[in-house]
Amino acid sequence: MKHPVLSGFGYKLYIGVWLVVMAVHSSVLYFFYDFQATIAIADSVVHNLIFGAIAPGFWFIVTFGGINKDELSLIGTHLGAAILTILVWVSLSSFTLNSFFNQDIAYITFLKESSIWRVIVGVLFYSISVLIFYLIKYYQDMQKRLNRELELQNLLKDSELRMLKSQINPHFIFNSLNSVSALTVSQPENARKMVIKLSDFLRYSLGKDNSELNTLDQEVKNASLYLDIEKVRFGDKLNFVKEVSNDCDGVKVPNLILQPLFENAIKYGVYDSIDPVTIHLKGEKHDDMVYLIIRNDFDPSSVTPKGEGIGLANVKKRLNLVYGRNDLIDIRKGEAEFLVTLKIPIELSNDTN
Structure with missing residues (x-):
């Protein structure tokens, strides 16, 4: 089953979506929190770029995570994946931004105080990503079934x-x-x-x-x-x-x-x-x-x-x-x-x- 992001036209659409998210993110920090443009853009790029790099891996969880598992085990798989993803994402992005802007007390304070909101956003990002991947997988499975049915019909037609x-x-x-x-x-x-x-x-x-x-x-x-x-x-x-x-x-x-x-x-x-x-x-x-x-x-x-x-x-x-x-x-x-x-x-x- 082809990866929807790593094959075909999907990666262009994927990059386009994250660019929009980055633009919105940096605009909020610049216009509503009065941070400098460099800080607003850096915060947006680091956070969204890291999550955007991790998110394609959710496809493999969606594709293979439910094999031979009941619903409870599947929920546990996603819960564990979400916790690990958000922990890595928040830690890595905070460490990177701290390294660049450790002299800016106001921003560092904001970065610490907004951690809970970033966790919530991370949960939202994970949920949306997994949901989209499930929809894509459902569509691909449906296309496979339709192709198999069409192939079977053609075989039956040819036989007849x-x-x-x-x-x-x-x-x-x-x-x-x-x-x-x-x-x-x-x-x-x-x-x-x-x-x-x-x-x-x-x-x-x-x-x-x-x-x-x-x-x-x-x-x-x-x-x-x-x-x-x-x-x-x-x-x-x-x-x-x-x-x-x-x-x-x-x-x-x-x-x-x-x-x-x-x-x-x-x-x-x-x-x-x-x-x-x-x-x-x-x-x-x-x-x-x-x-x-x-x-x-x-x-x-x-x-x-x-x-x-x-x-x-x-x-x-x-x-x-x-x-x-x-x-x-x-x-x-x-x-x-x-x-x-x-x-x-x-x-x-x-x-x-």
Whole structure:
């Protein structure tokens, strides 16, 4: 734990406070007791300089004096420290001033008669110093707790992001391997193409850090690679149209955020459809947001396929974890069209990266 006086900006503030105390002290002696300026300044400097030199040591009493001690023992520690400090302070300052001004009877008499007041001031100085150090220690402890809690939250957040992302790849890999298996006999050339594209896709997805943000352009390319893999399976039945404005390409988005949405579109739009299905991606930039709209048509008479339904829920949870908002995805299902809108905060995306 850093010493508040001996490290950072604290020593400047500490010196400034004691200079103010010295100024007040010397002013009182000069204006109210009519002592010469040299005596008033010397009395002020000696007394306050000595106490100011001793006071930083109180920090160690505050920091370590209460370890493994009950309240009564702690009070005893401070009482003993206060008595010792005031005894040393008054004795040393009186001896020093006596040595310089022993010819001035009026001042020496004042010095002796004011000893009780100096003891009271010493008690006040000690109490104020210890109180301030306790407040600083409390603040530092609170900051440590907050930092630990924040670190724990970040670890939990990172773990949850890893868990959410880990759900994507196995789910997709199992489907792809099943498709490869089916194509091996009937369409071996397509099976080979699918394996190559699957290898490229996995090389990209597994090579990205879970908390990393990628440019939208990279994510669209990766999602297109995923659709190429699926197109090997579905052929002309699956079409993809992209309309993303150039000013959106460099915006940072969570990696693999689009692939689950395209997977969802295929699952609910392409599987049981007889007619060709078009998946449409549109990207627009408005003010401090990028809007990504994924739209696909589907056959309303088809039976909804069964599954774990992790896609949309996964995306919603990841957006909430990354941006701290739960209003960044909008899902609408019409009579024959499914529409998903993602809102990506531009400034937060760049800061998060």
